[in-house]
Structure formats: C-alpha cells, structure tokens
Amino acid sequence: MVLTLPVDHQDTDESDPIQIFYATETGTSQDIAFSVYRHLRLHHLPSVTPLSFSEFDPVSLPLLSGPVLFIVSTTGNGEPTRDIRSLWSMLMRKDLPEDVLDEVRFSVFGLGDSGYERFNWAGKILRRRLLALGAEELIRDKEWWGDERSSGGRILTPEFYPSSLPPDPLPPTHLFPPTMRASLGPLSDLSSRTQSIDLSNDWPGRDAYGQTNLPDDGEGWMPGKLVRFDRMTDEDWPQDVRQVEIDTEPGLIYSPGSIVQLVPSNPPSSVDRFLALQPHLPSPSTLLTYQAEPTPNSGSADLQSVNSPSSHLKDLTFTLYALLRDHLDLTAVPRRSFFLWLRLFATDPREVERLDEFLDVNEGGDDIYDYSTKPRRMLLEVLSDFKGIKIPLDYLPEVLGRIRRREFSIAGSSTTHPGKIQLCIAMVNYKTSLKVPRAGLLTSWLRSLPLGSSCPIRVVSGTMTVPQNPKVPIILVGPGTGVAPLRAFLEHRLLEKAYDNTLYFGCRSLSKDYLYESDWMRMEKAGGLRLRVAASRDQEDKIYVQHLIKQDAHILYTKLTEENAHVYISGSSNAMPRAVRAALLFCLMEIGKMTEDEGKRYMEQMEEEGRLCEECWS
Ligand SMILES: Cc1cc2nc3c(=O)[nH]c(=O)nc-3n(C[C@H](O)[C@H](O)[C@H](O)COP(=O)(O)OP(=O)(O)OC[C@H]3O[C@@H](n4cnc5c(N)ncnc54)[C@H](O)[C@@H]3O)c2cc1C
Incomplete structure (x- = not known):
C-alpha cells in the first residue's frame, strides 16, 4: 500500500x-x-x-x-x-x-x-x-x-x-549531508573517552567498553558475568536450548515477568568481510570520533544528532574495528531504507538498474521481499552482491544502524536466585533457500563466550505481572522456551504460599526437550502445581497445549468464571497464542453455554482487567 x-x-x-x-x-x-x-x-x-x-x-x-x-x-x-x-x-x-x-x-x-x-x-x-x-x-x-x-x-x-506538494522537490537520489562526521584521531577538545584499541580476533569484543565495560548509551546497563550455559535438550536433538545464568549486582530485585536485554558483538569474520568489501575505509586501527553535523532542516546539530539512531556514538572515540565489531549492525536482514542508501551511493549502471527495480513502488516491494526478507539474506551478503558500492565513512552509522539488543524473559525469581539472572534460550539456527544456514547473532555470540566473560544486562518490565492476591488461581500456558517467565511466576508464587497454579507446558518429546522437568516435579510434590504436559510427537496424533486445555474445559471454566483466575500465555507468536485463545473460548462456550460473541466479550473483559496476558515473540 x-x-x-x-x-x-x-x-x-x-x-x-x-x-x-x-x-x-x-x-x-x-x-x-x-x-x-x-x-x-x-x-x-x-x-x-x-x-x-x-x-x-x-x-x-x-x-x-x-x-x-x-x-x-x-x-x-x-x-x-x-x-x-x-x-x-x-x-x-x-x-x-x-x-x-x-x-x-x-x-x-x-x-x-x-x-x-x-x-x-x-x-x-x-x-x-x-x-x-x-x-x-x-x-x-x-x-x-x-x-x-x-x-x-x-x-x-x-x-x-x-x-x-511544494514545488521543485530535490531529485529522489539527492544525498543529504550525514548527521555526524567522523574525525580521524582523538579530539583533545572533546570530553571523549577513548575505548581500548583491540585488534585481536577475539569474539566477544565488548572489552572495548573500556573502564565501565558497559554499552555507553546512558540507558541503565548493568555489569553481568556469564556463569552458566548448559544444554537443556538432549544432545542428539536438533533443537539446542540452553539454561543461561548471569551473575549481576547482588541487590538487584526484579519482578516475575521481567525481561532482560542483551547486546551482542559482531564476529571478527563479519568485520573482516565488511572491511574487505569496503577497501576505501581507513585502516581498522584508525581512531575515530563522530561529531554532530548541523543540517539546514533541523537547525541545531545537537537536536539532529540526539534524534539520530546512531546518536549513542556521538563524541565517543574508538577504532574503526571496534566500531564495526561492537556498535554497527552487519548481519541484520536489511529493509527498504538500506536499499535506498545503496542506491544513493551506487555508480555501476547494472547495480543502479537493479536497485531501481528493488525500489520501484509499483512493484509493491516484492523484489526486496523475495531477495532479502524471505530468505533472510544478511546485510553483508547484500553488500557482496553489490560490490561496486562504497559507503563513505561519515555515513556508516546511519546506513548500518546500531546492533539491535535482544530480549529474553527472566526464568527465575530474584528472591530464589539472588544476584543472578536465569534465562532459557533457544539457539537460533535454521535454513532458508540460501546455501549458507542462518544463525542468530546474539545466540552465536553467547555460545562463543567463555564462562566468566562480561555480559552486560539491562532489565525492563514485561507485559505480564503476577496477581498480588495469592488466593487468585493462575493458569500458565507456555510451550518451549515460552515457559521461561512462567517458571519465575511459579517460584514467586510458591514463596508467597500461593498454591493454586496450573501449568500447560508443551514440548515435542518427553525424553528430548522437556524443559525444567525436575523443577516441575518438585513443585508438584510440594502441592504447588497442577502440571499438564503436551508432548506433541510422542504419539501418532499430535497433541498440543490447546488440546489439553479443551480436555480440561470443566475445571478451567470454573476457575475462569467463578474463581477469577488469571491466564498467562507465553512463547512463540506463531499459531500458538491464537489456538490457546480459541481453546479458552471453547471452554466458555462448551461448559458455560455462552455464544461465541459472549465468550469473546468475556475474554476481552478479562484482558481489560489484566486477567488474560500474553508475552509472545517471533
Ligand atoms: C519479550 C521477549 C521475550 C523473549 N524471551 C525469550 C526467551 O525466554 N527465550 C528465547 O529463546 N527467546 C526469547 N525471545 C526471542 C529472542 O529475543 C529472539 O529469538 C532473539 O532474536 C534471538 O537473538 P539472535 O540474535 O540469536 O537471533 P536473531 O539474529 O535476532 O534472529 C532471530 C530472528 O530470526 C528469524 N528466525 C528464527 N528462526 C527462523 C526460522 N526457522 N525461519 C525463518 N526465520 C527465523 C526470526 O525472524 C527471529 O526473529 C524473546 C523475545 C521477546 C521480544
């Protein structure tokens, strides 16, 4: 459109x-x-x-x-x-x-x-x-x-x-000045902080954060140290899920449902590949400082650069190598704006023609979708296909953008695990139509970290909060790693002596990817958990969490309508959340004899009252 x-x-x-x-x-x-x-x-x-x-x-x-x-x-x-x-x-x-x-x-x-x-x-x-x-x-x-x-x-x-339309627009390929300009060498008149010059082939970088060892964007990062990275799924199972533990400040308190943000570095192989594709850039050991550039439209250099997505780089000094390794995104799947940037720098007529086709509005974006979005072709791979394009140093932060922070639900209560953050992380590895298999940047980076490495964290609140009243029943639905925040809920509830807890957990096979089995057994034994597990591949007909919810329609109807239960759905945002909602609607219609409209209205009301919450991700 x-x-x-x-x-x-x-x-x-x-x-x-x-x-x-x-x-x-x-x-x-x-x-x-x-x-x-x-x-x-x-x-x-x-x-x-x-x-x-x-x-x-x-x-x-x-x-x-x-x-x-x-x-x-x-x-x-x-x-x-x-x-x-x-x-x-x-x-x-x-x-x-x-x-x-x-x-x-x-x-x-x-x-x-x-x-x-x-x-x-x-x-x-x-x-x-x-x-x-x-x-x-x-x-x-x-x-x-x-x-x-x-x-x-x-x-x-x-x-x-x-x-x-005002008359006489500039041509569509007009190149505006960059929002920041790079000065080579540290600037003595700036209060810049030189990051350590690290040209080793180590991954992680991040020691490049100098004294504080934290991302320097003023957004509340805390020191963290990776102390555990244990496989939770069977060794011969294709899905690799890890129990990750990060030591952090001893007094840190976070509520159940909180999220942790982590930010990875690019592997040296990606940095080297980028530098090989952009040979016009200065030597990787060159010290750089980006400073705000006034533009006619913004009026003020400060306003312009503060708003820019790369503003966190302003007035910091680092080597080109550290900039590429620790700050700029080399592996994102590029969007339309990246192709537009390429078009602005393209000089080779064949590349110009191809980019014009990509950017043609009448094509509806299908070319970019087929070329990069669908097969998840990385920015570096795109640059390899457009070898003639040289991105000027001043524009690097704007064109590449900042490495995206990744979010994970905290999988434990801060009272049960003081000074620690526990996570349950699925390693991202998959194949597309491209020859080279895809791997997630953060999960690959985590895998590369020796235990004891620095791993800065930022804790933010999630969408789900545990009910204050311990007498209120909770119904938790979390297949796969979706169970992470639900474990935090359960640990918290048991400490509060809140025992009316039901968990619907889903996996493929009880012997291969049954996450946190011993925890559930312990909680069940303590009388604090009613556990229902759907192991989809352990029998001929696939059974998912929504099937168990339908089987339990009587119990759930009573909990939802008479006991004011809270429902929490967590995990992958594919078909699961919708199927779970449909199963809950089934309970209301089948047992409560509600019409579809009445059932939907009841669920909407639950949502408004904070009794039906979702934390799902793609
Ligand atoms: C609030 C929140 C909480 C989360 N909690 C957890 C958690 O507890 N545990 C957990 O494991 N994850 C969780 N996630 C998801 C996690 O943040 C992402 O998986 C993250 O992007 C992984 O980082 P990465 O750099 O390794 O992968 P990235 O490089 O970011 O790649 C991940 C992306 O690759 C794509 N992708 C992945 N698999 C495929 C496939 N088979 N086919 C096509 N494309 C694919 C998807 O677009 C996905 O977003 C959460 C996300 C959010 C928003």
Whole structure:
C-alpha cells in the first residue's frame, strides 16, 4: 500500500518543523519513519529526525508545537510495543484534563497484521485517546492502517496529495549531508573517552567498553558475568536450548515477568568481510570520533544528532574495528531504507538498474521481499552482491544502524536466585533457500563466550505481572522456551504460599526437550502445581497445549468464571497464542453455554482487567 502522508504542507510554516515519532518492535515503523522524513526533506518541508518513543519524554507531548506524525506498530493480540508504553501509561491516566492536548496537531499511521482480531489496535487506541484529550487530527475522515500481511503492505512510501506538494522537490537520489562526521584521531577538545584499541580476533569484543565495560548509551546497563550455559535438550536433538545464568549486582530485585536485554558483538569474520568489501575505509586501527553535523532542516546539530539512531556514538572515540565489531549492525536482514542508501551511493549502471527495480513502488516491494526478507539474506551478503558500492565513512552509522539488543524473559525469581539472572534460550539456527544456514547473532555470540566473560544486562518490565492476591488461581500456558517467565511466576508464587497454579507446558518429546522437568516435579510434590504436559510427537496424533486445555474445559471454566483466575500465555507468536485463545473460548462456550460473541466479550473483559496476558515473540 502507499502511505499518503497525513500532513498537509499548508499546515506548516518554517518555524513549525514536522515531528515524526515511531513505535516499533521489529524495525518496520522505524524504516517507514525514516522514508517519510527523507521524503519531507526532499520536498523542502521542515522536519526533525524521527524519534523513537523510547527516547521521548511523555510529559513534553502537550508542548509539541508543529504537526506530529505518529507511526505506531501493534504487536501480539493488540498490544502496544514496549517503546511506547510510558506514553501509554501517561495518556491513559484518568485525571488528565480533557483539553490537555489542545495545542497538539497530529496524525496516526498504524501498522498491524490483519490476521489478528485487534488489527492495528495500538494505533487506533492512540488516535482515539489523543482526540479525547483535545488534540486536533490534521486530516480527518481518513485512516491510515497498514497491513503487514498484504503483499503491498510490505512497502510504505510517502506520497503527498498533489495539491499540497511544494514545488521543485530535490531529485529522489539527492544525498543529504550525514548527521555526524567522523574525525580521524582523538579530539583533545572533546570530553571523549577513548575505548581500548583491540585488534585481536577475539569474539566477544565488548572489552572495548573500556573502564565501565558497559554499552555507553546512558540507558541503565548493568555489569553481568556469564556463569552458566548448559544444554537443556538432549544432545542428539536438533533443537539446542540452553539454561543461561548471569551473575549481576547482588541487590538487584526484579519482578516475575521481567525481561532482560542483551547486546551482542559482531564476529571478527563479519568485520573482516565488511572491511574487505569496503577497501576505501581507513585502516581498522584508525581512531575515530563522530561529531554532530548541523543540517539546514533541523537547525541545531545537537537536536539532529540526539534524534539520530546512531546518536549513542556521538563524541565517543574508538577504532574503526571496534566500531564495526561492537556498535554497527552487519548481519541484520536489511529493509527498504538500506536499499535506498545503496542506491544513493551506487555508480555501476547494472547495480543502479537493479536497485531501481528493488525500489520501484509499483512493484509493491516484492523484489526486496523475495531477495532479502524471505530468505533472510544478511546485510553483508547484500553488500557482496553489490560490490561496486562504497559507503563513505561519515555515513556508516546511519546506513548500518546500531546492533539491535535482544530480549529474553527472566526464568527465575530474584528472591530464589539472588544476584543472578536465569534465562532459557533457544539457539537460533535454521535454513532458508540460501546455501549458507542462518544463525542468530546474539545466540552465536553467547555460545562463543567463555564462562566468566562480561555480559552486560539491562532489565525492563514485561507485559505480564503476577496477581498480588495469592488466593487468585493462575493458569500458565507456555510451550518451549515460552515457559521461561512462567517458571519465575511459579517460584514467586510458591514463596508467597500461593498454591493454586496450573501449568500447560508443551514440548515435542518427553525424553528430548522437556524443559525444567525436575523443577516441575518438585513443585508438584510440594502441592504447588497442577502440571499438564503436551508432548506433541510422542504419539501418532499430535497433541498440543490447546488440546489439553479443551480436555480440561470443566475445571478451567470454573476457575475462569467463578474463581477469577488469571491466564498467562507465553512463547512463540506463531499459531500458538491464537489456538490457546480459541481453546479458552471453547471452554466458555462448551461448559458455560455462552455464544461465541459472549465468550469473546468475556475474554476481552478479562484482558481489560489484566486477567488474560500474553508475552509472545517471533
Ligand atoms: C519479550 C521477549 C521475550 C523473549 N524471551 C525469550 C526467551 O525466554 N527465550 C528465547 O529463546 N527467546 C526469547 N525471545 C526471542 C529472542 O529475543 C529472539 O529469538 C532473539 O532474536 C534471538 O537473538 P539472535 O540474535 O540469536 O537471533 P536473531 O539474529 O535476532 O534472529 C532471530 C530472528 O530470526 C528469524 N528466525 C528464527 N528462526 C527462523 C526460522 N526457522 N525461519 C525463518 N526465520 C527465523 C526470526 O525472524 C527471529 O526473529 C524473546 C523475545 C521477546 C521480544
């Protein structure tokens, strides 16, 4: 689909730059935000570099003066993404005056998956709430809900209403100056901190963090040390799941359902390959410092670079090698904006032609999807196919972007495991149509760490919280590694002497991938767990957790409707969460004789009351 940019340039003047905020889980909204921003700049419209909601202080929302475009993804069954949650909590407060946002002029563009009932829910709720608080929608009677499922929905390019286009746009291949410039050698007049020069072939890097040994983005990282990396699945089983333990600050307290973020480094082989493909770059041992570059549209160098996705690199000094190993993403599956960058630097006519085909809006994005998204072709592999393209040093942070942090549910209670973080991590290895098998960056990096290595962590809250009242029954559904946060719930509940706990665990075979078996046995023996295990491949007919839920319809109906039970669903966001919800609906209809509508309404009410929660990932 084509995004018609919902901001009419007549609504703006030179002093009113258009601001773009994005909420993203996988990077799609960010990609769109940057292409909209570029489009605005090509049309000479004043705008500010798109900002993630995670970097936005919600209390400043009423003060935004120019037109604001919110690009908002919905995850799971209608959940807002994690980065927008502090704005969410602020906006949902009941004590806000009805006119608190009457200075704000906005449009919301949502992105979602029409396979879910609550398609684009986060965007729709945001729009409704902004209107209720007095904000003015810039173009009314029109909704912008993108669908990731439709083939055209993979590409979202901005198209202005012809009547509102300012005249004489710059050509589509115009190259704007970089947001930062690299100075070679440390700058004595900056308070820069030189990171240690490490040219060894070691993986991890991360010792490059110098004195603090922590990522230097001011986002609350804590020291961690990897102390355990034990295989949990049978040695001859293809799926490799690990029990990971990280020692951290002794007093750290986290609630059940919390998430830990980890950030990997690139392997030396990837750095070497990148350097071989980009021979124009200086020697890997060269010291670099990136500094903000003022641009005409942002006015201020600081504002521009603070908003840039690579702003965490500003004023730090490191070697080119450390920059590529520890900061910039060499292995992501590139999105449309990366191909646009390549087009801006392409000079070889055959490469130009191929990139123009990729970027052709009329093709609906299918070429990029078939070439890189579907087979999960990495950025480095794309660069190998476009050998003529040389990315200038100044642009490296913008073009490559930052290594994405990965999230994992904490698999234990901080009271049971003081000073430790326990995780249950599936190693990411799979095949696609490409010859070389795919491997996850973080899980490969973890595997490469000797025990005792530094492994910085950041703890954030998750979407699921345990009920305060220990008398309330809980029903936990977690196949595979989805059981990780549920183990934390159970450990916490047993400490609280809350014994009405039911766990539906799913695996393929009891003898191969039955995770935490001894823990469940112990909890069952202590009278604190009713355990139901679906081992899908241990018999001819596959049995999954949803089948066991249906078998238990009587018990579950009573717990849901008479005992106010809370339900938690966790794990892979493929077909599982929907199948589990359908099984719960079955219980309500079969035993409670509810109609389908009544059952769905009952479940919606459970969600509103926080009694039906999901933490699922792709
Ligand atoms: C809130 C939250 C909690 C999580 N908790 C856990 C947890 O407790 N345990 C756990 O193991 N994981 C968990 N995950 C998932 C985990 O964060 C990802 O698997 C992570 O990306 C792995 O990092 P990686 O760098 O090794 O893989 P990446 O390099 O990030 O690659 C992972 C990506 O590869 C793709 N992929 C993986 N397998 C296939 C396949 N067969 N075919 C095609 N594409 C594929 C998917 O797009 C996937 O997102 C959680 C995720 C979230 C958001």
